[in-house]
Amino acid sequence: MQLILRQGRVVDPSQRLDKVADLGIEDGRVAEIAPRLRRKGRKEVDARGLIITPGFIDMHAHLREPGREDAETIESGTNAAAQGGFTGVACMPNTQPVNDSEAVTSFILERAREVSKIAVYPIGAITKGSQGETLAEIGEMRRAGIVAVSDDGHPVQNSQIMRRAMEYSTIFDLPVIDHCDDRDLAAGGCMNEGYYSTVLGLRGINPAAEEIHVARDAILARQTGARVHIAHLSTRQSLEIVRRAKKEKISLTCEVTPHHLLLTDAEVVSYNTNMKMNPPLRTAEDVKALVDGLASGAIDVIATDHAPHNVNDKMLEFDRAPFGVVGFETAISLMMDRFVRAGKLSLRRLVLAFSTNPARILRLERGTLAPGSCADVTVIDPEFHYQVKGADFASRSRNTPFEGWTLTGGPVMTIVKGRIVSTRQT
Numbered sequence: 167m168q169l170i171l172r173q174g175r176v177v178d179p180s181q182r183l184d185k186v187a188d189l190g191i192e193d194g195r196v197a198e199i200a201p202r203l204r205r206k207g208r209k210e211v212d213a214r215g216l217i218i219t220p221g222f223i224d225m226h227a228h229l230r231e232p233g234r235e236d237a238e239t240i241e242s243g244t245n246a247a248a249q250g251g252f253t254g255v256a257c258m259p260n261t262q263p264v265n266d267s268e269a270v271t272s273f274i275l276e277r278a279r280e281v282s283k284i285a286v287y288p289i290g291a292i293t294k295g296s297q298g299e300t301l302a303e304i305g306e307m308r309r310a311g312i313v314a315v316s317d318d319g320h321p322v323q324n325s326q327i328m329r330r331a332m333e334y335s336t337i338f339d340l341p342v343i344d345h346c347d348d349r350d351l352a353a354g355g356c357m358n359e360g361y362y363s364t365v366l367g368l369r370g371i372n373p374a375a376e377e378i379h380v381a382r383d384a385i386l387a388r389q390t391g392a393r394v395h396i397a398h399l400s401t402r403q404s405l406e407i408v409r410r411a412k413k414e415k416i417s418l419t420c421e422v423t424p425h426h427l428l429l430t431d432a433e434v435v436s437y438n439t440n441m442k443m444n445p446p447l448r449t450a451e452d453v454k455a456l457v458d459g460l461a462s463g464a465i466d467v468i469a470t471d472h473a474p475h476n477v478n479d480k481m482l483e484f485d486r487a488p489f490g491v492v493g494f495e496t497a498i499s500l501m502m503d504r505f506v507r508a509g510k511l512s513l514r515r516l517v518l519a520f521s522t523n524p525a526r527i528l529r530l531e532r533g534t535l536a537p538g539s540c541a542d543v544t545v546i547d548p549e550f551h552y553q554v555k556g557a558d559f560a561s562r563s564r565n566t567p568f569e570g571w572t573l574t575g576g577p578v579m580t581i582v583k584g585r586i587v588s589t590r591q592t
């Protein structure tokens with residue numbers, strides 16, 4: 167066999183599997199999972215004490231290339247993702263130029279083939295230039311290889327255009343991913359509207375700006391039958407709307423980011439611009455609801471919204487700095503330390519949210535270790551201990567809100583198509 171991981175705890179919800187076993191890989195595919203494999207591997211890994219899962223997929227990331235290579239490139243971003251335990255990332259179209267055409271989609275995939283050790287799944291724009299006016303060439307981009315459409319960052323305001331986009335997306339069986347944000351309602355805000363925005367004298371973003379678009383999308387998803395995915399859901403009310411829609415069998419899924427699960431708007435008191443993201447950090451009640459929603463399965467996916475910005479761009483007054491934080495290299499450790507080890511989230515849920523569900527939503531032949539499937543594997547050491555240091559990131563950017571945090575539990579090996587592409591010393 168090409169590679170055998172010996173005696174790790176294999177957690178694969180797609181097969182209802184959670185047991186100590188040997189995992190054998192041959193020709194880039196999972197060959198066999200058995201209590202003990204007699205055959206020898208050309209390479210063998212002692213995985214005792216480690217957790218073996220189907221490869222984690224970050225379905226919401228910004229790789230910045232083409233256009234902002236000072237902040238990140240496809241090469242640096244995918245290296246950071248591999249280091250962070252991800253075997254694949256879906257990249258949002260808000261590059262320069264915007265990924266609204268076959269040419270840009272093909273460029274991204276071509277570049278990824280040249281420089282990336284992991285899979286890159288481009289997301290195409292909903293509208294031309296993400297200007298919100300006319301639909302982009304979705305069919306053309308689909309043929310070139312996009313896995314979803316989104317105008318993330320410049321969300322579609324016009325509900326008629328959103329309706330048409332949903333109708334159109336069903337022809338190609340593409341999910342529509344929406345960054346829910348009513349621009350008029352949110353206008354000029356730089357943090358959550360509430361107690362802390364009042365105390366700090368900063369312009370707030372009304373949480374209703376998100377919730378109104380979540381409700382709109384649920385209603386349009388019911389009407390059109392489209393598969394709709396809510397990006398980085400951040401408020402208790404948004405979650406309530408998603409819960410209700412799911413109960414009514416509307417095809418609506420959603421994701422949450424580690425920062426919205428771990429930080430509140432009280433952090434903005436520091437004026438640290440690495441606490442500025444969109445949607446903004448919310449209240450403690452929102453955080454509690456999101457944690458419950460993830461544990462119960464109402465929230466389908468954990469995604470990073472990895473949004474690299476170079477230091478100079480972030481070194482501005484809070485209200486003038488750009489939104490966004492990096493996430494590839496901290497996401498899994500944060501979730502392991504603060505939730506799995508703390509007993510708030512099962513490993514099964516973690517794997518569902520980072521692998522099984524993103525693969526299902528994006529219709530990727532991934533998210534499973536069933537024999538015959540692509541051998542994309544994430545290996546986690548529950549005892550891996552380290553301190554977050556932006557200076558050590560493989561990413562070109564360091565804008566993390568978690569600088570200095572000490573975490574236990576994290577990815578130590580990333581395997582793509584049976585090849586070990588990244589390791590960390592335990």
Ligand SMILES: [Zn+2]
Binds near residue numbers: 319
């Ligand atoms: Zn977004």
